[in-house]
Amino acid sequence: MIGVLLAGGYSRRFKQDKALYYDPRLQATWLESALQRLMEITESCCIIANSKNYNQIVEEAQPFPTTTLMDLPEFAGLGPLSGIYTAAKRYPGERLLVTAIDYPFLTSQSLNKLTFHRNAYAVSENQPHFAITHLTIDDQLLEILEIDLANKTLRLGDFLKKISAEPVELPTNELFTTNNPITVLYKNDPF
Known part of the structure; x- marks a missing residue:
């Protein structure tokens, strides 16, 4: 199983790169925290970056067994679906455990619950969290991804x-x- 970390967003509202954000509560960046969590239950990790953060992410991820990719050119910049597609093309036939970078308190135990299902996503109190998923890559899934991306059906x-x-x-x-980033320190602080 491959961990896939979606870190290719431009964090416009956050006003700084979420992957490289140092969270004092974790004493780590969100990237480091997410990689540690994923490495507890996966063989290796694939980080989906963007052209602005790619080099910094490669540098920061060096201690971990990772591959850093940018969206494939034909679907670049089309959001999480293009990141998932990029990873699925890289790892055909694999199981992917996908998470967005901005869930700093997600645990490996919770992520592991998803892996008991062929294809699954996280929910909490009936609120879906689609960017936390477990996917089994096969030809049918890849075809659906390609059609959705080609048609710009990006949800x-x-x-x-x-x-x-x-x-x-x-x-x-x-x-x-x-x-x-200011509300990171106060809102929903579990500490």
């Missing part, structure tokens, strides 16, 4: 519905994100 939830992904309940306190 991750719509894609997961097409592949009959199952919702898996995870703890609410692990599933919050933020678009403001």
Whole structure:
């Protein structure tokens, strides 16, 4: 199983790169924290970066067994679906455990719950978190991804519905994100 870390967004509302954000509560960047979590349950990790953060992510990820990629050119910049497609093309026939970079308190135990299902995504209190998924890559899944991307049907939830992904309940306190670095220090602080 390959861990896939979606870190290719431009973090415009966050006003700085989320992957490289140093979180004092974790005493690590969100990238380091996510890689540590994924490495507990996967063989290796694939980081999907963008052209602005690619070099910094490669440098920061050196201690981990990772591959850093940018979206494949034909679907570059089309959001999480293009990142998943890039990883799926790189690792055909593999299982991918996917998470977005901005879930700093997600645990490896919670992520592992997803792996008991062929295709699954996280939910908490009926709120879906589509960017936390477990996918089994096969020809049919790749074809659906390619069609959605070619048609600019980019909603991750719509894609997961097409592949009959199952919702898996995870703890609410692990599933919050933020678009403001100041609220990172105060909002939903589990410490």
